[in-house]
Amino acid sequence: MSDRLPGFSTLAVHAGAQPDPTTGARATPIYQTTSFVFNDADHAASLFGLQAFGNIYTRIGNPTNAVLEERVAALEGGTAALAVASGHAAQVVVLQQLMQPGDEFIAARKLYGGSINQFTHAFKSFGWNVVWADPDDISSFERAVTPRTKAIFIESIANPAGSITDIEAISTVARKAGVPLIVDNTLASPYLIRPIDHGADIVVHSLTKFLGGHGNSLGGIIVDAGTFDWSTGGKYPMLSEPRPEYHGIRLQETFGNFAFAIACRVLGLRDLGPALSPFNAFMILTGIETLPLRMQKQCDNAKAVAEFLAGHPAVASVSYAGLASDKYNQLARKYAPKGAGAVFTFSLKGGYDAGVNLVSKLQLFSHLANVGDTRSLVIHPASTTHSQLDDAAKIKSGAGPDVVRLSVGIEDKEDLIADLEQALGA
Known part of the structure; x- marks a missing residue:
């Protein structure tokens, strides 16, 4: 070279x-x-x-x-x-x-x-x-x-x-x-x-x-x-x-x-x-050889999924820095202009029970304790990854009882949105 x-x-x-x-x-x-x-x-x-x-x-x-x-x-x-x-x-x-x-x-x-x-x-x-x-x-x-x-x-x-x-x-x-x-x-x-x-x-x-x-x-x-x-x-x-x-x-x-x-x-x-x-x-x-391809696709998918969830009546709030309305959007523009990542959380109006129920209804999203996979993943942190913390500590860490975490993969975004839509409707 x-x-x-x-x-x-x-x-x-x-x-x-x-x-x-x-x-x-x-x-x-x-x-x-x-x-x-x-x-x-x-x-x-x-x-x-x-x-x-x-x-x-x-x-x-x-x-x-x-x-x-x-x-x-x-x-x-x-x-x-x-x-x-x-x-x-x-x-x-x-x-x-x-x-x-x-x-x-x-x-x-x-x-x-x-x-x-x-x-x-x-x-x-x-x-x-x-x-x-x-x-x-x-x-x-x-x-x-x-x-x-x-x-x-x-x-x-x-x-x-x-x-x-x-x-x-x-x-x-x-x-x-x-x-x-x-x-x-x-x-x-x-x-x-x-x-x-x-x-x-x-x-x-x-x-x-x-x-x-x-x-x-x-x-x-x-x-x-x-x-x-x-x-x-x-x-x-x-x-x-x-x-x-x-x-x-x-x-x-x-x-x-x-x-x-x-x-x-x-x-x-x-x-x-x-x-x-x-x-x-x-x-x-x-x-790592495909990191740039995967990461860009996952960021693009995550933004589309976050926008869908932000408009859904069952969702209380979405925490994704790629949304223009998010409190971290300016920091995202400064530090991560190519995309705000593929992992984010959203809160459900039904609280803890709604979060547990949602993960059981999803079909394309895999319910497991990992992020960053080519596959889209979902978990309810309050009952799993953050379960050792008391409620106050869960909320401070961004894992309150009503919170669901998504790790968005490289599938077609339309299929991911359709899976979320049926699970939220159920």
Whole structure:
């Protein structure tokens, strides 16, 4: 190719991949192996000492996974990435590099219910404390900052409500506090929003969702923006202080603008062990090749479905940032001009019972706990994904008792609307 920077669709197909040097295979092979042969004793020692890059053991790295990592880093505009077993695993590995027992991180209240549960309960076992802030009130993030704050965590498009977060405004708060901004970009994908362009220091994804796109493989990924100075103020000793397990190497000093991705691999993935299967990496890579096509179709379908629901007499309200009347429409125009995503919620006039009944009547929409599939999906969050929360917390997270969440797929929009129409009528 020439020196011109490849476009997004080209990167989605080609970034990180080359024909296999041994066989000439065009598709990235599945390197289904646990370990790799060293050239000699010196080569092995250099790999284990972080003096050379290469393959040791699939728990730490694998050639199939490496293509996936390079591709997502390219799509997000990051310096490096690390693929792991799930989106939840990505969050654990990220925060392990930043947090010590007793430390705090600030998180937006509008998050995936599983993340709220993980942050509130599971992380207590590590001594990591979450402080909640309102993404609609930027000053609440400022007020939440304390000397123990080590990070701020938000979603670019919040799950389940589909609301758009003002990434740049919260990035300003993070910069002032001297902490990294972590953005879960799962619902947007880099096709719609690239958080690094708006001030994010770390991006995480559930690869299971839109990037994989076919509901067949679990995975997660961490993207290092290369924008944060981990040595400032001694807040992040995992990155700035000598690592005894690597003969005193300081990761920030040695690896510069991809030090965080290295730390996640050699301190997090190595010891916690949530490795991504090479087979799943292969499946997700295949999905990413069609990401631009799928994501645009899903956004177009979602807008049409949202417009239909907004005019239906059984619907109390629709929360979709792509609607001109929506409170997040201006933020959608700023951050996601190609579309406001394919996941959104609506409230039914019949409350909790109406929501439960609707999901049982739909025929084309699949009732399950996932988003980002080629198929259209539906769930009643209050009785499922957000059921662990009390009613007040459900409402704050956008999952009140009367709320139904849709993840709109790539089917014909007329068929999706017809399915909703019959279910609402029933």
